[in-house]
Amino acid sequence: MVIPTANVTGLICGSCREEYTTNHDLNSCPKCGGALILNMNLTEMMGKISRDTFSDRGKDIWRYLELLPNIDRDRIVSLGEGGTALLQCRRLSKTLGLRRLFIKDETTNPTGSFLDRGMTVAISRVNQLGYTSLRCMGVSGNFAASASAYASRAGLKCTIHLAKENVKRLDLGKLYQIVAYGGNIRIEGESVDHSETGTPNEKTYTLSPGNPYFAVGEKTTAYELCEQLGWRTPDRIIVPMGHGEHISMIWRGINELRSLDLISGLKVAMTGVQLEEYASLVDLFHGSKSDEKYKGRCKTIAADLAMEKPAYGFLAIESMRESGGTGVKVKDSEVLDAMALLARTEGIFAEPAAASTIAGLKRLIDQGEIDKSEEIVCVVTGSGLKDPSTARRFIRKMKTIDAIVSQIESRRFTTRLGRTKIRILNIIGGRETYGYEIWSVLNERFKAGIDISSVYQHLSDLEKGGLIRRTRVESIMGKPERQYYSLTDKGRNILKSAVEE
Numbered sequence: 285m286v287i288p289t290a291n292v293t294g295l296i297c298g299s300c301r302e303e304y305t306t307n308h309d310l311n312s313c314p315k316c317g318g319a320l321i322l323n324m325n326l327t328e329m330m331g332k333i334s335r336d337t338f339s340d341r342g343k344d345i346w347r348y349l350e351l352l353p354n355i356d357r358d359r360i361v362s363l364g365e366g367g368t369a370l371l372q373c374r375r376l377s378k379t380l381g382l383r384r385l386f387i388k389d390e391t392t393n394p395t396g397s398f399l400d401r402g403m404t405v406a407i408s409r410v411n412q413l414g415y416t417s418l419r420c421m422g423v424s425g426n427f428a429a430s431a432s433a434y435a436s437r438a439g440l441k442c443t444i445h446l447a448k449e450n451v452k453r454l455d456l457g458k459l460y461q462i463v464a465y466g467g468n469i470r471i472e473g474e475s476v477d478h479s480e481t482g483t484p485n486e487k488t489y490t491l492s493p494g495n496p497y498f499a500v501g502e503k504t505t506a507y508e509l510c511e512q513l514g515w516r517t518p519d520r521i522i523v524p525m526g527h528g529e530h531i532s533m534i535w536r537g538i539n540e541l542r543s544l545d546l547i548s549g550l551k552v553a554m555t556g557v558q559l560e561e562y563a564s565l566v567d568l569f570h571g572s573k574s575d576e577k578y579k580g581r582c583k584t585i586a587a588d589l590a591m592e593k594p595a596y597g598f599l600a601i602e603s604m605r606e607s608g609g610t611g612v613k614v615k616d617s618e619v620l621d622a623m624a625l626l627a628r629t630e631g632i633f634a635e636p637a638a639a640s641t642i643a644g645l646k647r648l649i650d651q652g653e654i655d656k657s658e659e660i661v662c663v664v665t666g667s668g669l670k671d672p673s674t675a676r677r678f679i680r681k682m683k684t685i686d687a688i689v690s691q692i693e694s695r696r697f698t699t700r701l702g703r704t705k706i707r708i709l710n711i712i713g714g715r716e717t718y719g720y721e722i723w724s725v726l727n728e729r730f731k732a733g734i735d736i737s738s739v740y741q742h743l744s745d746l747e748k749g750g751l752i753r754r755t756r757v758e759s760i761m762g763k764p765e766r767q768y769y770s771l772t773d774k775g776r777n778i779l780k781s782a783v784e785e
C-alpha cells in the first residue's frame with residue numbers, strides 16, 4: 285500500500301493566525317512579522333499509517349517521510365541528520381536524585397546541533413524549487429554553520445549576513461565551521477567584497493530562523509524520542525529556548541502522533557529553559573509583561589539562546605501552557621556547572637545552550653517544582669566543541685593543564701613571529717633594555733644588518749601584541765631619552781616555546 289505524504293495545505297502565522305497559500309515563499313508573516321508554520325493535512329493518512337510503517341527504514345529524519353513536506357526523493361539534501369541516541373542517564377539521575385532521566389543527544393548530528401533536522405528540510409525545499417544560491421539573514425551561529433554545510437551539499441552558494449553587533453557574539457567553533465563549509469560571511473554595514481556579489485543569473489533564496497520549512501523538520505525530535513521510548517511520551521521534556529521553534533515543534537509533533545493514534549496520551553509537560561539575561565519567554569509564561577528589558581544585551585556564554593525577538597515565542601509559550609509544563613531561567617554559572625556535570629557523569633560534552641536543560645532541571649528540583657519520580661527527557665541540542673572559549677574556562681584553575689594550553693596557544697603565535705622579533709624577545713628577556721641597545725646587540729652579536737627604525741617598528745609590533753611592555757624612561761643629560769622595555773607573561777611564554785622548538 286502506498287501511503288500518501290502529508291499535504292502542505294498552506295502557511296499559518298503562529299502569532300496572528302493569518303493564513304497564506306504555499307505559493308508564497310515567506311520567511312515570516314507579512315502582516316505581523318510572526319513566524320510561519322506549515323499547515324499539514326494528516327487526515328488522509330489516518331488508518332493507513334502505523335508504527336510498523338517506520339520499522340525497517342534508515343535512521344535519519346526522512347524515516348518519517350510521510351509526516352514531512354512532500355519533496356521529490358532525488359531532491360532531498362541529507363547528511364544523515366537525526367536518528368540520535370536517547371541515552372538513559374543512570375549516574376546523572378542518581379546525582380540529581382531522580383528516578384529516570386534520559387538525554388536526547390543532539391550533539392551527534394552532522395554539524396553538531398539539532399538544527400540539522402530543520403536544515404535538511406529547508407535546503408531540500410530550496411533545491412526542489414531550483415534556486416542556485418542561499419542568503420541567510422538574522423541567524424545564530426549554529427544556524428549559519430548548518431546552513432553552510434547543507435548549502436555545500438546541495439551545491440548552493442551560501443552567504444551569511446551578520447549584523448555588526450552580532451559578530452563578537454559568534455562562538456569560534458561555529459565561525460570555523462561556516463568558513464570550512466565555504467559559507468561567505470558578510471557583515472552588515474561594511475563594504476561588500478566584490479567577488480561575493482551575485483550574478484544576474486543567480487536565483488537566491490533568503491532563509492531566516494522563522495522559515496516554516498526549517499521549523500517543520502524539528503518535529504522529528506518528538507517522533508524519534510516517542511518511538512525510542514516504545515511509542516509513548518515521557519512525563520516531561522526539557523528544551524532550551526532560543527527562537528522557541530524546537531519546543532513548539534516537539535509539542536506539535538507529539539500532537540500529530542496522538543492524532544494518528546501512534547501514541548495513546550498527551551501527558552507530557554513541555555518545559556522551556558532560558559538564560560536569566562534573556563528570559564522574555566519564561567517571564568511572559570509566568571505572567572510578566574516586561575520583555576522590553578532584554579533589548580540590547582549581549583553578554584552571555586550561550587549566544588544562541590540570547591534572542592531579543594524569539595521568532596516562535598508565541599508558540600513556545602503556548603506549548604508550555606497547553607501541556608501543563610513550565611518555563612525556567614538559569615544563570616551562566618549554573619550552565620557552566622551543568623556542562624561539567626553532564627560531561628563527567630555521562631560522557632556527553634554539550635555546548636552551554638545545550639547544557640542549559642540540565643541546569644534548568646537542577647533548578648526545578650531545587651525549587652521543588654519537579655516530582656522526582658517523573659520520567660524526564662532533556663534535549664541536549666549541540667556539541668561542546670563548538671565553543672572552545674567556554675571549554676577553556678574549565679582549564680583556568682588547573683595549573684598544569686593551563687600551562688600546557690598556554691604553550692600550545694603560544695606556539696601557534698610563535699609560528700607567526702619572525703626571527704628578528706624572537707631575537708628581540710631574547711635580548712629583552714635577558715634584562716630590561718632599550719631600543720638603541722637592542723639595535724647594537726642585533727648587529728654585533730647576530731650580524732643582522734638592521735637599521736634602527738626597523739628595530740623601533742618591531743618593538744611597536746611586540747608591544748601591540750602584548751608581548752613586551754614599557755617599564756621606565758631614562759633621561760640622560762645631552763643624550764636622547766631611553767625607553768626601557770621588559771617581557772610580559774605572554775611574551776615570556778612565547779619566548780619559552782620558541783626556545784623549546
Ligand SMILES: [Zn+2]
Nearest residue numbers: 297300313316
Ligand atoms: Zn501574523
